[in-house]
Amino acid sequence: MLLAQHILNGLLAGSYYLLIALGLSLIFSLGGIVNLAHGAFYAIGAYLAITIGQRLGFTAAVFMAPVAVGVLGVVVERLLLRRFYKADPALSLLLTFGLAMVIEQVLRMIYGAPPLSWAIPQELRGQFVVGDFFYPRYRAMLMAVAVLCVAGLWVLLQRTPFGRVVRAGVQNPDMVGALGISLEPYMATIAFLGIGLAGLAGVMLAPIFAVHPAMGGEIITAAFVVVVIGGLGSFWGVVIAAVIVGVTKGVVTAAGYPQYSEAAIYLLMLLVLLVRPRGLLGERIVRFE
Amino acid sequence: MSDRKGISRRTVVKAALASAATGITGFPFISYGQSDVIRIGHLTPRTGFLGPLGEFAVQAADMAVAEINAAGGVNGRKIELLKEDSVNPQTATTKAERMIERDKVACIVGEISSASGLAIGQVAERTRTLFINTGCNSDQLRGKSCNKYMFHIESQNSMYVKTCGRALLAQGLVKGKKWFSLTADYAFGHDLLRVAKKFMAGNGGEFAADKLVPTDVTDFSPLLLEIRNAKPDLVISNLAGNQITNFLKQYTEFGLTFPVAGFGFDTAVAWAAGKGNFLGTWPLVWHHLINTPASQKFVADFRKRYNRPPENQAWGDYNAMKLIAQAMAESRSIDSTKLVEHMDKGAKFPLMKTRDGYFRKSDHQMMHEMYTVQALPAAQIKNEWDIFTPSAAVPGANESLEVIATQGDEIECKMS
Secondary structure: OHHHHHHHHHHHHHHHHHHHHHHHHHHHHHHOOOOOOHHHHHHHHHHHHHHHHHHHOHHHHHHHHHHHHHHHHHHHHHHOHHHHOOOOHHHHHHHHHHHHHHHHHHHHHHHOOOOEOOOOOHHHOOEEEEOOEEEEHHHHHHHHHHHHHHHHHHHHHHHOHHHHHHHHHHHOHHHHHHOOOOOHHHHHHHHHHHHHHHHHHHHHHOOOOOEOOOHHHHHHHHHHHHHHHHOOOOHHHHHHHHHHHHHHHHHHHHOOOHHHHHHHHHHHHHHHHHHOOOOOOOOOOHHHO | OOOOOOOOHHHHHHHHHHHHHHHHHHOOOOOOOOOOEEEEEEEEOOOHHHHHHHHHHHHHHHHHHHHHHHOOOEOOEEEEEEEEEOOOHHHHHHHHHHHHHOOOOOEEEEOOOHHHHHHHHHHHHHHOOEEEEOOOOOHHHHOOOOOOOEEEOOOOHHHHHHHHHHHHHHOOOOOOOEEEEEEEOOHHHHHHHHHHHHHHHHOOOEEEEEEEEOOOOOOOHHHHHHHHHHOOOEEEEEOOOHHHHHHHHHHHHOOOOOOEEEOOOOHHHHHHHOOOOOOOEEEEOOOOOOOOHHHHHHHHHHHHHHOOOOOHHHHHHHHHHHHHHHHHHHHOOOOHHHHHHHHHOOOOEOOOOOOOEEEOOOOOEEEOOEEEEEEOOHHHOOOOOOOEEOOOOEOOOOOOHHHHOOOHHHOOOOOO
């Protein structure tokens, strides 16, 4: 029973790395940009959750904050990212790294350096207890939200005309261009979705993690591990990687080494990269070879 | 990559501007006058996981200097504060050396990280410059690593443990009880764990479990599941900074009901956990609810200036500046060796508490009162700051201030 709890708990961590990782992967596969500022948008989501939540309540914050972060993502895409789609990847790495630092400092200037307090709303508190099995209700809800988002994104990409163009653009942007379809407006939507998902992760996790300006750095590394294990640009690769990472964390913890559960996922990444450098389901990335 | 070979005029201009810019940032104080001001260096972490506390430290030091200068300065000279982010031990060393050798500061004040504090202490000893540590807790800094020029207004880990320990003994949570302890896996945590273990064993407690937690861990859920299974009598935190905030938020989320206490704490951590999440029994070197006229005036002035109450780190840096000014005035000197002599003679300093404090000669630890606070139930909380009950000072009025500090052979300091 303890093992089940730990695995469930690992899967929850995995599902939030996944929300961040999917956005990273989408923006990379369509635009060729590794967005190091993704964690900073997660932090903005958490801060907006508090700003909005204090005035309009938790539910309003859950719906409004991710949209606001997504809109901010579109602005960043239109003003900055789109200038770097065809450029050397090193340039966009520098750009987004710088952007992450700017956002962190702006948050510090507006909200101050000490963490802000924010709690789970009263109606979502409590735990499920079935015999020996025990799990907080809020975490169960977090898991449901993450699963819904992944399912929604999958439907959008697989079952809609929009998704068809995006998938075609990922596979062969030149051919899409030759067919007379401009990918630029699609990129704006992808930025909205990808960055909005990071914002959503921030909103959902704000009640259970310290909300401070540098919080983005705490989640982005693990999200990158998920993307790298899954393979940059692969939807299912990233999803599978998130599950594997989650189960690994759970099993290592259940074996009695919770303090090594974080280290275990890096070891996992190392092993995957040794055997399969492009990740589980990753495309060969011509521009990096 | 580039096929351009010649250097364009624009490149030359850019390079010139760039070198000018580094020149400006590298030598910020070169144009100031030399002799009519007393310079004091302030070094503390302003970024990273201790950055939130550093922000309070800097604001409080600024406020103290503004007050001292408004009152006419020290011996007729104004104080000029040079402030830098100490970042890490290497950078702290470099910046301390630069402040002392180039900027000729009279002394250095600040620091929160025990590792950086050790580095600055070594520079202070080598250059014979006074250093007042305002935020590093490790016993080792006052023990094996002590030196003649380093003084500690911040309490040592032993004082924190013995202060909170008294409250735990009073609540019957030590003798024959099982503790589940979580410790930050770096120098500060290890030092604190060593002292905590000694206290626990000495008073008849034992560990249900004793876990080291890497400083970058944010998700405590695996440990919370273990705690739930272990059913300890008390959960002990030897964690630091944001770790405590994360731990408290998730402890509440998991709805665990075992009593919680900690041996290292800062008010900012309690505020960050906030109403509905903050719980337990914690030691503090000072807090904003202490009911002395000086403390309440400090709180009111700080709130007026910065729009929030000061926390314990603000107390440390504010009082360090004030006591240096007092020592300089009393000894009529800004020479570090003279100041050390003056403080070694047992000079008394008002620290906004009920009793004056003094630096113990044997290890330069400030002897002063400490406090234990108890989280208020959510229903009794009236605002975002006053979320714990104020407590009586420890030790009590009829005891020596030294009873909570290291004793006898616990004092490992040998000063040359």
